[in-house]
Amino acid sequence: MTQEPLASKIRPKKLAEYVGQEHLVGEGKPLRLAIENKLLFSFILWGTPGTGKTTIARIYAEAMNAHFFELSAVSAGKEDIRNIINFEFEDDNPKVLFLDEIHRFNKAQQDFLLPFVESGALTLIGATTENPSFEVISPLLSRCRVFVLSELNPDHIDKIIDRATKVLSLKIKSDAKEWLSNFANGDARQAITLIESTANLYKSLTIENFKSALQSKFLRFDKQGEEHYNTISAFIKSMRASNPDAALYYLARMVDSGEDPLFIARRMVIFASEDIGMAQPTALVVANEVFRACEVIGYPECAINLAHGVVYLATSKKNRAAYDGLRSAQADVSQHGNLPIPLNLRNAPTKLMKKLGYGSGYEMYTADDLLPDKLKGKKYYVPPK
Numbered sequence: 001m002t003q004e005p006l007a008s009k010i011r012p013k014k015l016a017e018y019v020g021q022e023h024l025v026g027e028g029k030p031l032r033l034a035i036e037n038k039l040l041f042s043f044i045l046w047g048t049p050g051t052g053k054t055t056i057a058r059i060y061a062e063a064m065n066a067h068f069f070e071l072s073a074v075s076a077g078k079e080d081i082r083n084i085i086n087f088e089f090e091d092d093n094p095k096v097l098f099l100d101e102i103h104r105f106n107k108a109q110q111d112f113l114l115p116f117v118e119s120g121a122l123t124l125i126g127a128t129t130e131n132p133s134f135e136v137i138s139p140l141l142s143r144c145r146v147f148v149l150s151e152l153n154p155d156h157i158d159k160i161i162d163r164a165t166k167v168l169s170l171k172i173k174s175d176a177k178e179w180l181s182n183f184a185n186g187d188a189r190q191a192i193t194l195i196e197s198t199a200n201l202y203k204s205l206t207i208e209n210f211k212s213a214l215q216s217k218f219l220r221f222d223k224q225g226e227e228h229y230n231t232i233s234a235f236i237k238s239m240r241a242s243n244p245d246a247a248l249y250y251l252a253r254m255v256d257s258g259e260d261p262l263f264i265a266r267r268m269v270i271f272a273s274e275d276i277g278m279a280q281p282t283a284l285v286v287a288n289e290v291f292r293a294c295e296v297i298g299y300p301e302c303a304i305n306l307a308h309g310v311v312y313l314a315t316s317k318k319n320r321a322a323y324d325g326l327r328s329a330q331a332d333v334s335q336h337g338n339l340p341i342p343l344n345l346r347n348a349p350t351k352l353m354k355k356l357g358y359g360s361g362y363e364m365y366t367a368d369d370l371l372p373d374k375l376k377g378k379k380y381y382v383p384p385k
Contacts, residue, residue, distance in 0.1 A: 006196040007189065010163045011055055018059065019188075020052055020156040024147055031056065035063040040094055042117050044102065044126040044136065047149025049229055050187030053127040058330045060125065060295040066096040073104040078112045095122050100236060102126035103135035110137045117143055129229075130263070151186030152361045160188045160343040165205065172205040179207045197201035228259075232267060235344055239268075240275050251310050265291040268309055278383065279319035286312050332375060339372035 012018045015025055015032060024031040042249050045053040054070075061068040069084050076099070084097060099105070116122040119141065124144060126136060132146055152160075159183055165172050172180075184191035194210055203211040231253055238246035254264055265287070274286035279356070290309035290311070294302040348358035 006164060006167065007192045009167050012059065013219050015059060018052065018055060019159050020152045021149055035060055038064060040123055041063055041145065042124040042143055043145040043147055044128060044132050044148055045149055046128050046132055048129060048151055048186065051149040051152060052188065053149060055099065056100065057125040061096040064094060064096065066123065068096050068098065070098045073101045074261045078109060081113055085116055093184055096125060097122050098125045100127045103128045103130040107137055110140050114140050133136055152188055153179050157181045157188060157191055161191055164192055168199050176205055176207050176210065180210060180216060193296035201345055236267060236271060239310065239314040241316065242314055244311045247310050247314045248307060251306055259300050261294040261299060261306060262291065264306055265294045268313060271313060275318050275320055275324045276313065276316045277319045277322040279317035283313055283316050319384055321381055321383050329380045336374060339374050341372060342370065345370060
């Protein structure tokens with residue numbers, strides 16, 4: 001008899017037990033309202049691994065009294081969709097399909113799925129770690145709402161660790177708990193997997209045992225799951241550390257496993273602006289050209305283009321000032337909302353607006369502070385010395 005995985009044992013069955021994503025499932029928030037009012041519609045959950053996408057899908061389907069089907073786009077195809085459509089039940093309850101990693105469905109597969117979603121024969125819940133604007137065809141995307149999931153914070157991870165250790169009847173000291181929370185880095189699945197493996201191997205949860213379990217041959221990662229994300233993480237961090245040798249190694253691993261070259265190239269385009277930025281603005285040009293080469297050429301030859309770009313990015317100087325400035329400005333936008341724009345910067349298309357002072361005193365090349373009054377003197381872009 002197969003033992004039930006720890007993740008399954010502690011998976012919340014209702015919203016009251018769910019941890020995180022308060023902006024979606026908190027009081028008065030969209031998904032909570034949909035569940036409480038039994039509003040049936042298709043949607044896509046976009047977020048990093050281990051943020052609770054599958055759990056939300058199950059809770060939602062249960063609330064709708066729906067027949068729940070779960071597929072992974074990595075291995076599923078048209079025939080699997082057809083089988084679900086043809087499956088007959090004695091009642092008229094809706095069919096909810098949870099399609100994990102929907103970004104791995106190609107255009108033809110998504111086209112096949114579209115009419116069933118459009119007709120209501122299937123209610124689709126897609127899960128993706130990739131921007132659905134790029135990975136989901138427009139007709140399907142237009143029939144789905146998109147909910148963005150945030151990484152879990154340390155308090156969320158701590159609650160999940162407590163739940164897991166309680167189920168296993170094991171104690172965990174504060175230092176080991178802190179270490180595990182940092183290791184998880186917002187991914188509940190990472191924490192749960194390591195707890196389960198360590199408990200099976202050593203029967204006690206200590207930092208030393210966690211580290212030993214990580215090296216154990218018994219700790220296996222799904223090639224399309226944690227290993228996939230661990231490798232891309234190592235790839236990015238190697239380029240950030242200006243280490244072309246490590247970056248090429250992790251690139252080779254991804255190429256060898258058949259990773260989508262556009263997935264790799266897209267990460268490189270992001271890296272060029274996030275980590276290199278103003279230190280070498282041409283990095284973005286190179287990264288975009290690598291992406292374009294991957295689109296036009298494809299495997300196996302585009303691996304050479306990827307290697308060219310990786311070495312260029314890894315050996316470029318790094319400067320995160322533009323990225324940090326954006327995040328700082330976004331924090332102020334979030335905190336202060338839409339502060340009044342200074343009158344001299346406002347558009348004045350009508351006489352009334354001009355009379356009210358819109359656009360008055362505007363100078364093209366002024367050195368004056370142009371921020372809203374509440375933010376005067378604030379610096380977002382701080383170039384390195």
